[in-house]
Amino acid sequence: MRKFTTFDKMKLEEFKEKLAEEIRYRRIIKLDISQEQLAEKSGLGLTTIKNLEGEKANPSLETIEKLAIAFGIQIEKLLCFDKKGREKNE
Numbered sequence: 001m002r003k004f005t006t007f008d009k010m011k012l013e014e015f016k017e018k019l020a021e022e023i024r025y026r027r028i029i030k031l032d033i034s035q036e037q038l039a040e041k042s043g044l045g046l047t048t049i050k051n052l053e054g055e056k057a058n059p060s061l062e063t064i065e066k067l068a069i070a071f072g073i074q075i076e077k078l079l080c081f082d083k084k085g086r087e088k089n090e
Contacts, residue, residue: 012058013055016055016056016057016058017055018081019052019059019064019078019079019081020052020053020054020055021081022078022079022080022081023038023049023052023053023067023078024053026071026073026078027053030071031071035049035050035053038067038070041070042066042067042069042070043066043070044063044066044067048063052067064078064079
């Protein structure tokens, strides 16, 4: 079994931070909905949404897919953490 290094953990923390920012951006700016509404729309639990936005969750690919569907975008767009590229791809 592979052991994670500090570098790996830092990358994971950075990923969670950027994903949380992207989820909040799309929920608030693009859809103007609450966390509760996003939970309902995505089929995810409210606690899951709060944990994702609070950078406390490690989302599965299924969770990421459900969010992308709820936002009406492809997974690649949800994972595009480049803010300049975000607007171009909308």
